[in-house]
Amino acid sequence: MPVQLLKIIKGKPETQLPSHLQREELKHLQIGLDHTNKYFQDIFVVAGFKVAESPTAREDGRHACHLQVSEEAGSAIYICTQPSVTPFSGTTSASVAPKYVYTPLNCLKDGTVVNLYGIVKFFKPPYISKGTDYCSVVTLVDQSNVKLTCTLFNGNLDSLPKIYKNGDIVRFHRVKIREYNGQMQGITSAGFASLTFDGTVGAPVVPRASSKVYTFIDEEQKTVEELRVWAASNLSVSGPEAKLSDVKPMMFFDLTCQLVGKAKVDGSSFLLKVWDGTKCPYPTWKVPVETKELEGDKVLLHHLRNLTVDVLVYDNHVHLAKSLKIGSFLRIYSIHTKQASAKNEDISSHIEFHLHGGTCYGRGIGILPENNPDVEELKTFLECVELTDSQNMENMSSSELGDAFDNNADLESPLQRCQQLSATVLTDHQDMSNTTLKTVLNSRAPQQFRIKAKLRSFKPQKLYQSVKLHCSKCNTLQEVPNGDAFDSILQGCEATAPNPELQSMSWYESVMWTTGDENQRKITIHFVKHYEMLQRPENTLLMIEVLIWKRLERLLLQGKGGTLKEIWKLTRRFKCVIPVKSKEDNLELLDLSAPFLLQGNIKYYGCKKCSTPKSIKNLSSLAEKREPSWEPTEIAQVLGIEPLQYVFVMKFTLLDGTGALNAYLFDYEKFFQIPASEILTNSFLQQKMEMTMNTLSPPGRKLDDLPWLECFIKSYNIADGMKHQVYYQIFDTTVAEDVV
DNA sequence: TTAGGGTTAG
Numbered sequence: 001m002p003v004q005l006l007k008i009i010k011g012k013p014e015t016q017l018p019s020h021l022q023r024e025e026l027k028h029l030q031i032g033l034d035h036t037n038k039y040f041q042d043i044f045v046v047a048g049f050k051v052a053e054s055p056t057a058r059e060d061g062r063h064a065c066h067l068q069v070s071e072e073a074g075s076a077i078y079i080c081t082q083p084s085v086t087p088f089s090g091t092t093s094a095s096v097a098p099k100y101v102y103t104p105l106n107c108l109k110d111g112t113v114v115n116l117y118g119i120v121k122f123f124k125p126p127y128i129s130k131g132t133d134y135c136s137v138v139t140l141v142d143q144s145n146v147k148l149t150c151t152l153f154n155g156n157l158d159s160l161p162k163i164y165k166n167g168d169i170v171r172f173h174r175v176k177i178r179e180y181n182g183q184m185q186g187i188t189s190a191g192f193a194s195l196t197f198d199g200t201v202g203a204p205v206v207p208r209a210s211s212k213v214y215t216f217i218d219e220e221q222k223t224v225e226e227l228r229v230w231a232a233s234n235l236s237v238s239g240p241e242a243k244l245s246d247v248k249p250m251m252f253f254d255l256t257c258q259l260v261g262k263a264k265v266d267g268s269s270f271l272l273k274v275w276d277g278t279k280c281p282y283p284t285w286k287v288p289v290e291t292k293e294l295e296g297d298k299v300l301l302h303h304l305r306n307l308t309v310d311v312l313v314y315d316n317h318v319h320l321a322k323s324l325k326i327g328s329f330l331r332i333y334s335i336h337t338k339q340a341s342a343k344n345e346d347i348s349s350h351i352e353f354h355l356h357g358g359t360c361y362g363r364g365i366g367i368l369p370e371n372n373p374d375v376e377e378l379k380t381f382l383e384c385v386e387l388t389d390s391q392n393m394e395n396m397s398s399s400e401l402g403d404a405f406d407n408n409a410d411l412e413s414p415l416q417r418c419q420q421l422s423a424t425v426l427t428d429h430q431d432m433s434n435t436t437l438k439t440v441l442n443s444r445a446p447q448q449f450r451i452k453a454k455l456r457s458f459k460p461q462k463l464y465q466s467v468k469l470h471c472s473k474c475n476t477l478q479e480v481p482n483g484d485a486f487d488s489i490l491q492g493c494e495a496t497a498p499n500p501e502l503q504s505m506s507w508y509e510s511v512m513w514t515t516g517d518e519n520q521r522k523i524t525i526h527f528v529k530h531y532e533m534l535q536r537p538e539n540t541l542l543m544i545e546v547l548i549w550k551r552l553e554r555l556l557l558q559g560k561g562g563t564l565k566e567i568w569k570l571t572r573r574f575k576c577v578i579p580v581k582s583k584e585d586n587l588e589l590l591d592l593s594a595p596f597l598l599q600g601n602i603k604y605y606g607c608k609k610c611s612t613p614k615s616i617k618n619l620s621s622l623a624e625k626r627e628p629s630w631e632p633t634e635i636a637q638v639l640g641i642e643p644l645q646y647v648f649v650m651k652f653t654l655l656d657g658t659g660a661l662n663a664y665l666f667d668y669e670k671f672f673q674i675p676a677s678e679i680l681t682n683s684f685l686q687q688k689m690e691m692t693m694n695t696l697s698p699p700g701r702k703l704d705d706l707p708w709l710e711c712f713i714k715s716y717n718i719a720d721g722m723k724h725q726v727y728y729q730i731f732d733t734t735v736a737e738d739v740v
Numbered sequence: 741t742t743a744g745g746g747t748t749a750g
Contacts, residue, residue, distance in 0.1 A: 139745065151743050180744060182747025252747060269750070314750065354746040363747070374745090493743065569746055 034101045037112055045733035068213045074240040100215075102398045106144035110179040116172045118142045119199060119231045122149075124359045124701050125333060125366040125520065126160045128319050129153065130155055136160045137359070140170065140186075143230050150175060150186030160194075162208040164331060164366060164374075165241060167199035167237035169227050171207075171220070185299055198373075199237070202226045202445070204487040205720030209399040240334070245278035245308060249339035252361065255332045256374050258382060259324055263289040268357075270318040273301065274330065275308045276378060284309045284599070285340065285352040295327050307385070311335060315357025315364070320365055322554035329375045329602070337389045359534030373725035377441060380653065381660050423696050423739050424448070427670070432712075438658035443713035445726040453654035454706040455697040460650070463689055467676055470666075471607035477649065480680065481593060483604050499582035508543070526580075526587065528623050541576040541619065541630050543587060572600065575630045587616045589639065596641050597632055601681035604632050606641035614640035646677035652730065654709070663713050663728040671734055709733075 018137040024038040050068040056682045064723045105112040107350065118140025133153040141147050145213045150172070156162050159169055176189035195207040195214060207214070231237065242253040247477045260272035271287050287310045294301075301308070311332060324330065336354045354644055355363065368375045432450040440449050460466055468477045495531055502729040505511035526543040580587040589596055595603035606613075617636040622628050636643040639736060650665040678696040679685050694708060718727050 124743095124745070129742035133742060137741060137743070137745060149745065153742060159747095185744065266750095312750080314748085336748065338748090354748070354750075356750080357745075359743095360745075361746045362745075 021633070034103060048383070060717055070091065077358070083176075096328060099266050101384050103170075105142045105146040106142045106147045106186045107138065108148065108177045110177060111185070112177050114147070114172055114177055116140065116142075116170075116175055117150065117227060118168055118185070119227055119235060119237075120168045120170060121147060121165050121167060121235070121237070122362065123161075123163045124362045125163070125331075125364040126157055127316060127359055127364050131205050134160055136163075137468055138163065138170070142227065142291075143234065143236075148184055148203055150188075152188045152192070154188065154192075159192075159210050159374075160196075162196045163371075164368060164372065165237075166197070166239050167222050167231060169197040169199050169231075171197075171224075171638055173196040193598065197224050199228055199231055200444070200717075201225075203717050217532055243278045244280045244307075245315065247280055247337050247351065247717070248280070249282070249337060251282070251337050251678075252334045253337070255311075255330075255335055256368070257330055257332065258378065259326055259328050259330055260304060261294055261301050261326065262321065262324060262641075263294040264322075265289055265312065268318065269312050269314050270321045272311045272321055272324070272330075272332075272648050273308045274302055274311060275306065276420050277381045279307055280309055280351065282339075282351040283349075285350045286310055287312055295393045309353055311353040311355055313355040316359070316479060317355055317357070317363075317365060322616045324365070324367070329370070329372070329378065331366040331368055331374075332364075332720060334361045376725055377543055377661075380662055383660070397493075410535070421708075422452070422710040423736055424711060424733050425672075425708055426712060426732060427734055429712060436658040437654065437656045437661055440713070440715065440728070441659050441661055443715065445717050446713060446715045448731075450710070450712055451654070452708055452710050453656040454703060455709055456651055456655050456660070456703070457653045457695065457707070458650055458697060463693065464680060466648045466650045467680055468649045469605055470643050470647040471610055471642060472661065473610040473642050474607060474608070476609070476648075478644070481648070497582075502582050502585075502587055507623055528619060530628060532621050537573050538575055538626070539630075540574050540579065541628075541635075542574050542615070542625070543578045543580045545582060545587075573700075576635065578616075578619075578635075588617060589641075592641070596639065599630075599633055600631060602646075603678050605644045606636065612640045612644035614638070646675070646679075648676045648679075654711070655703075663711070663730050665730045665731075671730070673734065692735055692739060694733070 010142040011479045021037055023041065025577045030602060038421050051065050051189060052068050053065060085364050102117050103112075105116065105118060110670065119142065121141045122137075124132040124135075124137040131153075133155045134157050136152045138152060139147055139149045152160055161172065163173075163604055171194065172186070173193045174191045175186040178185050178187060181429065193214060194210045195216065196210075197205055197207060205214055205224050214614060239249075241254045242251070242255065244255070244257075247253065255274070255276065257274035257276045259272060259274055261271075262270040263273075265287060293479060310513050332355060334355070336356060338351055338352045338354060340352050355365070370376075370379075386737045429450065432448075434452050435449040437451060437453060440451065443449075465481055469480055470477050503512065503524075503526075508528045510524060510526045512524045521582040524545040526545075528541040528543070530539070552665075579590050581590060581596075592606045592613070594605075596606050597604040616639065618640075619635070622630070622634060622638055632643060635641075645668060648667045648671070650667075651666055652663050654661055654663055665671055667676065672692055675688055679689060695707070697706065709731050713728045713730055715726050715728050718725070
């Protein structure tokens, strides 16, 4: 938001405001009216701003600095409705966020500056104009079905909209509307800013901003979602995207790829060597260049020589092509394939890739960021191609590679074939048929698939790191707290001493004693009674007061158990242990960062967000049952705790010859047939899990020698900060009996 | 200023 200073001299502004602006009184402001071309004059107080250099100061003669304000930075704007010397003194000041009004594309008027939303129907990725700036041409459409072509200029590439696909949704601020050839046209005006969103219905609404500071409110998220839904049923935006394995001799297509090498050819053309992990089914043209002109890793260029293709770019694209970094991810729009007839009949004809001069049909080069969902997918695929035996790969197209996978069983001995039995089995939906990973990757989420693939790699490699705590109510995951974290949580409880008045109530019997060691620690244990009787230890729930608990835990961590270690054994001997602290008139649970219950070796934790702890006295209602089971879920319920469940969370990189994808395993017990809650304290189970993973993905083996896994996976959309993409999760699958 | 959508012709 540009902020300019207007000096008022003798009651009149020194510089005139733009002529399209009309003065409005504050009292006449109304929600729903278009105020884009209105202004009001009052005293503004801008608090918490940043001062930035104005990029257009030289051209438009405005102040050399901008003031930047944002909600994120805690900025506030105060408007003094009654001018006063001390604007902070009254209660009339109010914090306001800028409220933008968006004009539908059928309501545009010549000479106005407006804010717009629209679906990208066509775009030219930014290219260097013949003037001083980058240019991008964008045609929008909205629910009014009216189109608007905008011509956007900026000297800074990042200030133009980050559009990667037709169907993306944009929000433009401060677009100037002009009439040109009888049609409305949009053009950048001072302070132009844009946000771009993925246009896929159901995808998270995460803006790609052209400026560091912007506002985006819930109401606008709704606007984006409405445009997506409208576009889905009213527009056809499928682009001419293709993989190298799909190319035909005469076509124009968009290629998402990685740059492996580049070279100067002559004055008007430049060579880009790119790959997308698939193989072109035709012999491809190799552009002769001088070795010294070729940039890129020579070893990699040689290794990938049969998978890279030479794209010759011409004229206006040369400048941008030269500036590209090796290794970067690109989308090259409207590449032309051309079959060159061989001059010599002995040589078979080859296919050429050209990016001709000009920008017709959006012809150009776009640089994709690493977090682009298509790049993420491509990277995973490329990693797997690099991992596979290059000798086998190099002479194979991707479809042949798929065949090689399928035919493996036929080439093997009966013994080997036996070993090819799936290492995992399905627990349901046996009637579903298999889908290739390529098809899965090309399908919209959410969906469910049955797949057959090999486990190339998995994370985490340290299996104990795969255990997390999950709240099934709010669906959050957290790390299992370690002893140190627990220690710090309890520091606030240090001063809490056992309250003598809370000893031995009707439903529990308390025992307090002092340890015989040099520290003379006080220990209080409350044994919960059943029908006013104490039970056998294995049926008894007891509560230990935190004063003891804290020291106990610390000493255990330091390996100096001593007398207290004996008490720790209580958790094994007694059915349940609940750490508590004394309050004025009752015992109560600790902060939920600590376990609310210990049973055997397992510490049970509660969700801080979803729990509403109730009185500890509610335990007495459980104790009154004929045979208290002291089940953790039952205890949690009466204490108002939403229990967290232990779960294995792993990332499996699966491949089947048609593609590769990362699928998450989210498993309480079913997949490994090992309870996630017990693995951290049971070395036998740890060994069992390690052996299972060694069978599913034997270390150091070639792809051919890996076992097949039959799995169900489901796809879903997810937002993770600024990133959003389709994720996959394994379900209804378990390791085969002979593997466990 | 630049471009103002609608394929090069190497």
